[in-house]
Amino acid sequence: MSPDHAAGDENGRLIQAVAICRDREAFARLFEYFAPRLKAYLMHAGAPAGAAEDFAQDAMLTVWRKADLFDPSRASAATWIFTIARNRRLDVLRKESRPLPVADLSLLPDEPDRPDDLLSGAEEAARLTEAMRRLSPDHIEVLRLAFFQGAAHSEIARHLDLPLGTVKSRIRKAMIKLRIALEPLRGLE
Structure with missing residues (x-):
């Protein structure tokens, strides 16, 4: 098993621990790993640094609240979390009536590499x-x-x-x- 695949499995287990028992340590590990990556992804997608940080924190809060909706058979933990962040940003842009950015799916993390x-x-x-x-x-x-x-x-x-x-x-x-x-x-x- 590749290290990326093992990390993906571990992240999925952490999300399930949050969903089942509201495990704060599991959430802290998820936050520590994903928050900086989400911020970088959102900045690359055009959000200013401060807004990207806010979107990343909001996305992680959504992970905490909706962890029970995560289905590892449908998406990896990373894909699920990055999709939440992207959707939260698009929601804010819609509310502000700004033009929506063209989706760049190449920015979403792929499944683990060979x-x-x-x-x-x-x-x-x-x-x-x-x-x-x-x-x-x-x-x-x-x-x-x-x-x-x-x-x-x-x-x-x-x-x-x-x-x-x-x-x-x-x-x-x-x-x-x-x-x-x-x-x-x-x-x-």
């Missing part, structure tokens, strides 16, 4: 890490802020006390360097 997919992903991550090591500290900093912390370009400019154009230029140059560093390797796949 071992060869996991190995391929690990190799790709290692290549990306090596390519990142070749970047200048300035490039690494703007990429870290933009992609790993979800900061807007204007926020990065304020944080680093740089002109907005410089931030955009550094991000663009860093991405070009990464693409060049990774391109020859992608051609071999």
Whole structure:
């Protein structure tokens, strides 16, 4: 059994413990694992950081209240929880009469990967890490802020006390360097 599949089974058991006996420790473990992932997912889907955190907490509260509705034969724990978060966000957008974002199903977690997919992903991550090591500290900093912390370009400019154009230029140059560093390797796949 793959580690992801085992984790999925464990998360399903934790949800069932919440449903059956309102197990606070089980819920705390679920919250600790899923809340940051939900926030990142929601930010990637377009929610501002504060709103994403609120949606994530609201989704986890829904998990607490509706754990008895979880059916592991219909969906994995991760899929069920991420769907709750996505639906809560869409409900708020509807109430605010905002246009709904186009669904990007590629953002939802899939069922556990096969071992060869996991190995391929690990190799790709290692290549990306090596390519990142070749970047200048300035490039690494703007990429870290933009992609790993979800900061807007204007926020990065304020944080680093740089002109907005410089931030955009550094991000663009860093991405070009990464693409060049990774391109020859992608051609071999």
